[in-house]
Amino acid sequence: MSDLLERLRGRGWRLTAQRRVVAEVLDGDHVHYTADEVHALATERLPEISRATVYNTLGELVTLGEVIEVSTDGRAKRYDPNAHHAHQHLVCARCGTIRDVHPSGDLLADLPAQERYGFAISAVEVTYRGLCPDCAA
Protein backbone atom coordinates (compact mmCIF):
# COMPACT_ATOMS: atom_id res chain seq x y z
CA MET A 1 0.00 0.00 0.00
CA SER A 2 3.01 2.29 -0.18
CA ASP A 3 1.69 2.70 -3.73
CA LEU A 4 -1.37 4.23 -2.19
CA LEU A 5 0.65 6.66 -0.11
CA GLU A 6 2.64 7.63 -3.18
CA ARG A 7 -0.50 8.16 -5.22
CA LEU A 8 -1.98 10.32 -2.52
CA ARG A 9 1.11 12.42 -2.14
CA GLY A 10 1.05 12.92 -5.89
CA ARG A 11 -2.39 14.39 -5.45
CA GLY A 12 -1.21 16.95 -2.97
CA TRP A 13 -1.94 15.03 0.18
CA ARG A 14 0.09 16.06 3.16
CA LEU A 15 1.60 12.86 4.52
CA THR A 16 1.03 12.66 8.26
CA ALA A 17 1.61 9.86 10.74
CA GLN A 18 -2.14 9.54 11.26
CA ARG A 19 -2.94 9.12 7.61
CA ARG A 20 -0.16 6.63 7.19
CA VAL A 21 -1.49 4.54 10.05
CA VAL A 22 -5.04 4.54 8.73
CA ALA A 23 -3.79 3.45 5.32
CA GLU A 24 -1.74 0.68 6.91
CA VAL A 25 -4.73 -0.63 8.83
CA LEU A 26 -6.85 -0.77 5.71
CA ASP A 27 -4.09 -2.42 3.79
CA GLY A 28 -3.56 -6.09 3.49
CA ASP A 29 -6.55 -7.70 4.98
CA HIS A 30 -9.61 -9.12 3.33
CA VAL A 31 -11.94 -8.09 6.14
CA HIS A 32 -13.85 -4.85 5.88
CA TYR A 33 -13.63 -2.84 9.06
CA THR A 34 -16.00 -0.29 10.54
CA ALA A 35 -14.69 3.19 11.27
CA ASP A 36 -14.45 2.40 14.95
CA GLU A 37 -12.58 -0.82 14.27
CA VAL A 38 -10.14 1.14 12.14
CA HIS A 39 -9.81 3.60 14.99
CA ALA A 40 -9.13 0.83 17.49
CA LEU A 41 -6.49 -0.77 15.29
CA ALA A 42 -4.91 2.58 14.50
CA THR A 43 -4.74 3.39 18.20
CA GLU A 44 -2.55 0.33 18.74
CA ARG A 45 0.11 1.89 16.57
CA LEU A 46 -0.47 5.55 17.29
CA PRO A 47 -2.21 5.97 20.64
CA GLU A 48 -3.05 9.66 20.28
CA ILE A 49 -4.97 9.39 17.03
CA SER A 50 -8.45 10.81 17.35
CA ARG A 51 -11.75 9.47 16.15
CA ALA A 52 -12.36 12.59 14.09
CA THR A 53 -9.16 12.08 12.15
CA VAL A 54 -10.03 8.49 11.35
CA TYR A 55 -13.43 9.59 10.06
CA ASN A 56 -11.85 12.43 8.09
CA THR A 57 -9.23 10.21 6.55
CA LEU A 58 -11.68 7.48 5.62
CA GLY A 59 -13.94 10.08 4.06
CA GLU A 60 -11.06 11.47 2.04
CA LEU A 61 -10.03 8.04 0.83
CA VAL A 62 -13.59 7.41 -0.26
CA THR A 63 -13.76 10.75 -2.07
CA LEU A 64 -10.50 10.00 -3.82
CA GLY A 65 -11.85 6.65 -4.93
CA GLU A 66 -9.21 4.65 -3.09
CA VAL A 67 -11.66 2.96 -0.74
CA ILE A 68 -15.32 1.98 -1.02
CA GLU A 69 -17.89 2.61 1.66
CA VAL A 70 -20.18 -0.37 2.22
CA SER A 71 -23.32 -0.31 4.33
CA THR A 72 -24.94 -3.71 4.20
CA ASP A 73 -27.20 -3.25 7.17
CA GLY A 74 -28.43 -0.19 9.01
CA ARG A 75 -25.42 -0.24 11.25
CA ALA A 76 -21.92 1.11 10.95
CA LYS A 77 -20.50 1.54 7.48
CA ARG A 78 -17.57 -0.65 6.52
CA TYR A 79 -14.60 0.33 4.45
CA ASP A 80 -13.43 -1.79 1.56
CA PRO A 81 -9.88 -1.09 0.32
CA ASN A 82 -10.39 -3.16 -2.82
CA ALA A 83 -11.60 -0.16 -4.79
CA HIS A 84 -9.71 -0.70 -8.02
CA HIS A 85 -11.37 -3.96 -8.96
CA ALA A 86 -15.10 -3.93 -9.63
CA HIS A 87 -16.74 -6.41 -7.35
CA GLN A 88 -19.87 -7.11 -5.37
CA HIS A 89 -20.52 -8.50 -1.92
CA LEU A 90 -21.61 -11.79 -0.46
CA VAL A 91 -22.83 -11.41 3.10
CA CYS A 92 -23.62 -14.06 5.68
CA ALA A 93 -27.06 -13.33 7.05
CA ARG A 94 -26.08 -14.80 10.39
CA CYS A 95 -22.53 -13.79 11.28
CA GLY A 96 -22.23 -10.78 8.98
CA THR A 97 -18.93 -11.62 7.33
CA ILE A 98 -18.44 -10.20 3.89
CA ARG A 99 -16.67 -11.70 0.88
CA ASP A 100 -15.87 -9.95 -2.36
CA VAL A 101 -17.36 -11.66 -5.42
CA HIS A 102 -17.36 -11.05 -9.16
CA PRO A 103 -20.65 -11.79 -10.89
CA SER A 104 -20.67 -12.23 -14.62
CA GLY A 105 -22.89 -10.29 -16.98
CA ASP A 106 -23.66 -6.63 -17.44
CA LEU A 107 -25.56 -5.60 -14.36
CA LEU A 108 -26.53 -2.21 -15.71
CA ALA A 109 -27.97 -3.65 -18.91
CA ASP A 110 -30.47 -5.61 -16.84
CA LEU A 111 -32.43 -2.44 -16.09
CA PRO A 112 -34.68 -1.49 -19.02
CA ALA A 113 -34.86 2.17 -20.02
CA GLN A 114 -38.50 2.51 -18.98
CA GLU A 115 -37.50 1.42 -15.49
CA ARG A 116 -34.93 4.19 -15.09
CA TYR A 117 -37.29 7.08 -14.45
CA GLY A 118 -34.93 9.64 -15.94
CA PHE A 119 -32.15 8.86 -13.46
CA ALA A 120 -28.54 9.16 -14.58
CA ILE A 121 -27.38 5.83 -13.20
CA SER A 122 -23.74 5.74 -12.20
CA ALA A 123 -23.35 2.61 -10.13
CA VAL A 124 -24.86 -0.77 -9.44
CA GLU A 125 -24.40 -2.57 -6.16
CA VAL A 126 -25.34 -6.17 -5.65
CA THR A 127 -25.51 -7.92 -2.31
CA TYR A 128 -25.92 -11.67 -2.21
CA ARG A 129 -27.23 -12.88 1.13
CA GLY A 130 -27.15 -16.36 2.54
CA LEU A 131 -25.57 -18.59 5.12
CA CYS A 132 -21.85 -19.22 5.05
CA PRO A 133 -20.67 -22.83 5.39
CA ASP A 134 -19.87 -22.35 9.07
CA CYS A 135 -23.25 -20.87 9.95
CA ALA A 136 -25.17 -23.38 7.83
CA ALA A 137 -23.59 -26.31 9.69
Add this chain to the structure above:
Amino acid sequence: MSDLLERLRGRGWRLTAQRRVVAEVLDGDHVHYTADEVHALATERLPEISRATVYNTLGELVTLGEVIEVSTDGRAKRYDPNAHHAHQHLVCARCGTIRDVHPSGDLLADLPAQERYGFAISAVEVTYRGLCPDCAA
Protein backbone atom coordinates in the same frame (compact mmCIF):
# COMPACT_ATOMS: atom_id res chain seq x y z
CA MET B 1 -54.56 -1.98 2.99
CA SER B 2 -57.56 -2.95 5.04
CA ASP B 3 -56.45 -6.40 3.86
CA LEU B 4 -53.32 -5.85 5.83
CA LEU B 5 -55.21 -4.87 8.95
CA GLU B 6 -57.38 -7.96 8.57
CA ARG B 7 -54.36 -10.20 8.12
CA LEU B 8 -52.73 -8.74 11.17
CA ARG B 9 -55.82 -9.14 13.30
CA GLY B 10 -55.96 -12.75 12.16
CA ARG B 11 -52.49 -13.15 13.61
CA GLY B 12 -53.54 -11.94 17.01
CA TRP B 13 -52.65 -8.28 16.62
CA ARG B 14 -54.48 -5.92 18.86
CA LEU B 15 -55.93 -3.27 16.59
CA THR B 16 -55.14 0.17 17.94
CA ALA B 17 -55.60 3.63 16.47
CA GLN B 18 -51.82 4.06 16.32
CA ARG B 19 -51.22 0.88 14.36
CA ARG B 20 -54.03 1.71 12.00
CA VAL B 21 -52.54 5.11 11.29
CA VAL B 22 -49.06 3.73 10.64
CA ALA B 23 -50.51 1.18 8.23
CA GLU B 24 -52.48 3.92 6.45
CA VAL B 25 -49.38 6.04 6.03
CA LEU B 26 -47.43 3.18 4.51
CA ASP B 27 -50.28 2.29 2.22
CA GLY B 28 -50.76 3.59 -1.24
CA ASP B 29 -47.70 5.51 -2.12
CA HIS B 30 -44.70 4.56 -4.17
CA VAL B 31 -42.30 6.49 -1.96
CA HIS B 32 -40.49 4.72 0.83
CA TYR B 33 -40.51 6.78 3.99
CA THR B 34 -38.03 6.85 6.84
CA ALA B 35 -39.31 6.08 10.31
CA ASP B 36 -39.35 9.76 11.17
CA GLU B 37 -41.24 10.64 8.02
CA VAL B 38 -43.80 8.00 8.92
CA HIS B 39 -43.98 9.55 12.36
CA ALA B 40 -44.50 13.03 10.95
CA LEU B 41 -47.28 11.86 8.63
CA ALA B 42 -48.89 9.80 11.35
CA THR B 43 -48.85 12.79 13.66
CA GLU B 44 -51.01 14.71 11.20
CA ARG B 45 -53.78 12.21 11.74
CA LEU B 46 -53.14 11.28 15.35
CA PRO B 47 -51.22 14.05 17.10
CA GLU B 48 -50.38 12.13 20.25
CA ILE B 49 -48.68 9.20 18.57
CA SER B 50 -45.16 8.71 19.88
CA ARG B 51 -41.95 8.01 18.06
CA ALA B 52 -41.42 4.78 19.98
CA THR B 53 -44.74 3.40 18.81
CA VAL B 54 -43.94 4.16 15.20
CA TYR B 55 -40.62 2.34 15.55
CA ASN B 56 -42.29 -0.57 17.31
CA THR B 57 -45.01 -0.90 14.73
CA LEU B 58 -42.63 -0.69 11.79
CA GLY B 59 -40.45 -3.35 13.40
CA GLU B 60 -43.45 -5.61 13.87
CA LEU B 61 -44.54 -5.18 10.28
CA VAL B 62 -41.05 -6.11 9.14
CA THR B 63 -40.99 -9.19 11.37
CA LEU B 64 -44.35 -10.28 10.00
CA GLY B 65 -43.05 -9.91 6.47
CA GLU B 66 -45.58 -7.25 5.51
CA VAL B 67 -43.01 -4.54 4.95
CA ILE B 68 -39.37 -4.57 3.85
CA GLU B 69 -36.67 -2.60 5.57
CA VAL B 70 -34.32 -0.93 3.12
CA SER B 71 -31.04 0.66 4.16
CA THR B 72 -29.44 1.99 1.04
CA ASP B 73 -26.98 4.35 2.65
CA GLY B 74 -25.72 4.72 6.16
CA ARG B 75 -28.63 7.00 6.94
CA ALA B 76 -32.12 6.30 8.11
CA LYS B 77 -33.73 3.03 7.07
CA ARG B 78 -36.70 3.27 4.76
CA TYR B 79 -39.81 1.13 4.79
CA ASP B 80 -41.12 -0.49 1.65
CA PRO B 81 -44.72 -1.71 1.81
CA ASN B 82 -44.37 -3.55 -1.49
CA ALA B 83 -43.22 -6.73 0.24
CA HIS B 84 -45.23 -9.22 -1.79
CA HIS B 85 -43.68 -8.46 -5.20
CA ALA B 86 -39.99 -9.12 -5.89
CA HIS B 87 -38.26 -5.92 -6.91
CA GLN B 88 -35.04 -3.96 -6.59
CA HIS B 89 -34.25 -0.33 -5.81
CA LEU B 90 -33.15 2.77 -7.65
CA VAL B 91 -31.74 5.38 -5.28
CA CYS B 92 -30.86 9.02 -5.78
CA ALA B 93 -27.33 9.54 -4.50
CA ARG B 94 -28.15 13.10 -3.50
CA CYS B 95 -31.64 13.29 -1.99
CA GLY B 96 -32.02 9.62 -1.11
CA THR B 97 -35.43 9.00 -2.67
CA ILE B 98 -36.09 5.43 -3.73
CA ARG B 99 -38.04 3.92 -6.60
CA ASP B 100 -38.94 0.29 -7.06
CA VAL B 101 -37.59 -1.25 -10.26
CA HIS B 102 -37.75 -4.65 -11.92
CA PRO B 103 -34.55 -5.65 -13.68
CA SER B 104 -34.68 -8.40 -16.25
CA GLY B 105 -32.49 -11.46 -16.14
CA ASP B 106 -31.70 -14.00 -13.48
CA LEU B 107 -29.68 -12.16 -10.90
CA LEU B 108 -28.69 -15.26 -9.01
CA ALA B 109 -27.41 -17.02 -12.10
CA ASP B 110 -24.88 -14.23 -12.58
CA LEU B 111 -22.81 -15.54 -9.69
CA PRO B 112 -20.67 -18.49 -10.79
CA ALA B 113 -20.42 -21.48 -8.48
CA GLN B 114 -16.75 -20.92 -7.75
CA GLU B 115 -17.63 -17.46 -6.48
CA ARG B 116 -20.12 -18.71 -3.94
CA TYR B 117 -17.63 -19.99 -1.38
CA GLY B 118 -20.04 -22.66 -0.20
CA PHE B 119 -22.70 -20.15 0.83
CA ALA B 120 -26.35 -21.15 0.55
CA ILE B 121 -27.54 -17.99 -1.13
CA SER B 122 -31.12 -17.08 -0.41
CA ALA B 123 -31.51 -13.53 -1.62
CA VAL B 124 -30.06 -11.01 -4.03
CA GLU B 125 -30.42 -7.29 -3.52
CA VAL B 126 -29.56 -4.84 -6.24
CA THR B 127 -29.27 -1.11 -5.75
CA TYR B 128 -28.91 1.18 -8.73
CA ARG B 129 -27.47 4.57 -7.80
CA GLY B 130 -27.55 7.82 -9.68
CA LEU B 131 -29.02 11.29 -9.74
CA CYS B 132 -32.75 11.71 -10.06
CA PRO B 133 -34.02 14.24 -12.62
CA ASP B 134 -34.60 16.87 -9.92
CA CYS B 135 -31.15 16.58 -8.38
CA ALA B 136 -29.40 16.39 -11.75
CA ALA B 137 -30.94 19.72 -12.79
Add this chain to the structure above:
DNA sequence: TCTTGACTTAGACAACGTCCAATGTAGGAT
Protein backbone atom coordinates in the same frame (compact mmCIF):
# COMPACT_ATOMS: atom_id res chain seq x y z
C1' DT C 1 -69.12 -4.03 32.39
C1' DC C 2 -64.88 -5.66 34.16
C1' DT C 3 -60.39 -7.34 33.90
C1' DT C 4 -56.07 -8.15 32.21
C1' DG C 5 -52.25 -8.41 29.50
C1' DA C 6 -50.80 -6.19 25.59
C1' DC C 7 -50.05 -1.49 23.94
C1' DT C 8 -48.50 3.37 24.24
C1' DT C 9 -45.97 7.15 26.08
C1' DA C 10 -42.17 10.40 27.32
C1' DG C 11 -37.90 10.78 27.89
C1' DA C 12 -33.38 8.85 29.00
C1' DC C 13 -29.93 6.45 26.77
C1' DA C 14 -26.82 4.37 23.10
C1' DA C 15 -24.45 3.99 18.60
C1' DC C 16 -22.71 6.25 14.82
C1' DG C 17 -21.32 10.21 12.70
C1' DT C 18 -20.33 15.48 12.05
C1' DC C 19 -18.67 19.98 13.30
C1' DC C 20 -15.90 23.51 15.47
C1' DA C 21 -12.29 26.39 17.65
C1' DA C 22 -7.88 25.76 19.33
C1' DT C 23 -3.52 23.71 18.59
C1' DG C 24 0.08 21.29 16.02
C1' DT C 25 2.93 20.26 12.01
C1' DA C 26 4.52 18.99 6.92
C1' DG C 27 6.93 20.68 3.66
C1' DG C 28 7.96 24.65 0.64
C1' DA C 29 10.39 29.16 0.99
C1' DT C 30 14.33 31.61 2.62
Add this chain to the structure above:
DNA sequence: ATCCTACATTGGACGTTGTCTAAGTCAAGA
Protein backbone atom coordinates in the same frame (compact mmCIF):
# COMPACT_ATOMS: atom_id res chain seq x y z
C1' DA D 1 18.76 24.59 8.99
C1' DT D 2 15.00 27.48 10.23
C1' DC D 3 10.84 29.76 9.59
C1' DC D 4 6.02 30.25 7.87
C1' DT D 5 1.69 29.14 6.93
C1' DA D 6 -1.80 26.61 5.08
C1' DC D 7 -3.43 22.41 6.06
C1' DA D 8 -4.12 18.60 9.48
C1' DT D 9 -5.33 17.02 14.10
C1' DT D 10 -7.57 17.10 18.48
C1' DG D 11 -11.29 16.66 21.95
C1' DG D 12 -15.49 17.48 22.92
C1' DA D 13 -20.00 19.32 21.88
C1' DC D 14 -23.63 18.32 19.00
C1' DG D 15 -26.98 15.90 15.62
C1' DT D 16 -29.44 11.97 13.90
C1' DT D 17 -31.26 7.58 14.19
C1' DG D 18 -32.74 4.05 16.90
C1' DT D 19 -33.58 1.35 21.54
C1' DC D 20 -35.15 0.78 26.15
C1' DT D 21 -37.85 1.35 30.42
C1' DA D 22 -41.24 2.36 33.90
C1' DA D 23 -45.66 4.01 34.34
C1' DG D 24 -50.06 4.80 32.50
C1' DT D 25 -53.81 3.31 29.01
C1' DC D 26 -56.88 0.55 26.44
C1' DA D 27 -58.79 -3.47 23.17
C1' DA D 28 -61.27 -7.15 23.42
C1' DG D 29 -62.58 -11.53 25.60
C1' DA D 30 -65.20 -13.28 29.86
